[in-house]
Amino acid sequence: MKKSLAILLAFLSTFAHAWTQRPPQDLETCKIHAPWGFPQTTGVQTICRQAYLVGYDAAAKIPKYVTYELLPQNALGCVARTNAFAADQSIQSGATPADYAGSGYDKGHQSPDGDLSWDAQVEFESFLMTNMAPQLPGLNRGPWKLLETAIRGWAVQQNQPYTIYVGAVYNDQDKKIGNGVVVPHAFYKIVINDQTNEVAGWWFPHVEKLGTDLTTLRLSISQIEQQAGVQFALPVEARELATGSEWPVDFGALAKAKRDRCNK
Numbered sequence: 001m002k003k004s005l006a007i008l009l010a011f012l013s014t015f016a017h018a019w020t021q022r023p024p025q026d027l028e029t030c031k032i033h034a035p036w037g038f039p040q041t042t043g044v045q046t047i048c049r050q051a052y053l054v055g056y057d058a059a060a061k062i063p064k065y066v067t068y069e070l071l072p073q074n075a076l077g078c079v080a081r082t083n084a085f086a087a088d089q090s091i092q093s094g095a096t097p098a099d100y101a102g103s104g105y106d107k108g109h110q111s112p113d114g115d116l117s118w119d120a121q122v123e124f125e126s127f128l129m130t131n132m133a134p135q136l137p138g139l140n141r142g143p144w145k146l147l148e149t150a151i152r153g154w155a156v157q158q159n160q161p162y163t164i165y166v167g168a169v170y171n172d173q174d175k176k177i178g179n180g181v182v183v184p185h186a187f188y189k190i191v192i193n194d195q196t197n198e199v200a201g202w203w204f205p206h207v208e209k210l211g212t213d214l215t216t217l218r219l220s221i222s223q224i225e226q227q228a229g230v231q232f233a234l235p236v237e238a239r240e241l242a243t244g245s246e247w248p249v250d251f252g253a254l255a256k257a258k259r260d261r262c263n264k
Contacts (some may be wrong), residue, residue, distance in 0.1 A: 019082075019124045021089050024048050033068045035163060035194065037233035047090060047130055051109040051122045054130050055167075055230075057090075060182040062133040063093040065167035065230050066110040069194070074241070075155040077117030078262035088130040095129040099178025108187075109133030110166045112148040133168045134183045138208030144187070147202060147214055151191060153249035156257060158193070159176070165190040169228050188224045190232055197235040200246055203227075218243040 027038075030048035038046065042054035044064050052068035067108040085097040085107055100107050109131060116126040125131075135144065155162050170183035175183045203219035204210065210217065221240060225231055241247075 005043060007144075017052070018165070019084055019086070020126075021086070021128075022121070024090050025050060027053075028090075032162070034233065035069070035160050036235055039065050039067060039165065039233065040231040043103060045091070047088070049117075049122075049125050049128075051125065052131070054092065054110075056094075056130045058091060058094060059183075060170060061099070061180055062168050062182055062184065063110050063130060064169070066131060067163065067165050068115070069213075070115050070151065070155050070162050070164060072155045072159050072161065073151040074118040075115065076261045077114070077119075078121070079123040081113055081115040081117070082123060082127065084124050084127045085132070086124075086128060088128045095132065095178070095181050097129065098133065099129075101178075103134065103177040104136075105134035105138040105177060105183065106137050107132045107150075108140045109142070111164075112145075114148060115151060115164075131160045133176055133187070134181060135187070136206060136208050139187075139204060139206060139210065143210045143212060143214060144204060146212055147189060148179050149251065149254070150214065150249045153194060153251060153254040154191075154193075154247045156254060157249060159248060160196070161194040162193055163192040165192075165230075165232050167228060167230065167242045186227065188228055190224060191223060192235065192238070194235075197237045197239055198241055198247075199234060200237050200241045208210055215243050215246070218246075223256045 022252050025048040027048050030053040033053045047054040054063045055065040057064045058151045087096040088094050113126045166189045169186040170182050170184040189202045192199045201219050201221045201224045202217045
């Protein structure tokens, strides 16, 4: 009964937020989201959206990687969250919101809605299922969200653009939900300051309780590449930050800046 109700609510939510999808853009236009080159891996379909680039694994029904550039002026977007989850019409037999119903997993954004709320259509596209992977609530709403917010703070408070690589780590032994959606056993983020060429990587084991100390989740880029099976393009003069020397962020000031901008 509970599962049937969850599926019905997922259907009604999707219907209530129906929106017109644009076809993917030409890959050439997505070079802005991968300024040093596209990530290199196998088994993915590359999809270019206005605000991000996806390497989608159609067999696993989740993105293997997403990359996007976050500009300071876009990090304080004021478009209200729509929760307009929708199957990506450019993918045959891809994931749908109903796949997650009753599973206990959140539909976890890879490129976050908060980074894409500077334009209404872009905000809608943040909810395409090709930008989602199953995430436990404790991860999605905890340290994962904390790092998402910190990245926006870095862009605003450093007044510099950042490029972000984000994705899932999975294999044939991982469980599945819905109609074959793989539940990753880990996630990662690689953050690059486009002006200083400073880079830092984070590794998230897929468990409920990881705490809020993001320094405990740091991992080298080379280790992330090995575990994820993806080679990431970095600036020629990339300098990997030591654990504990990440960019500073004032979360209170960030929240006030967003309120001041969006209340105008």
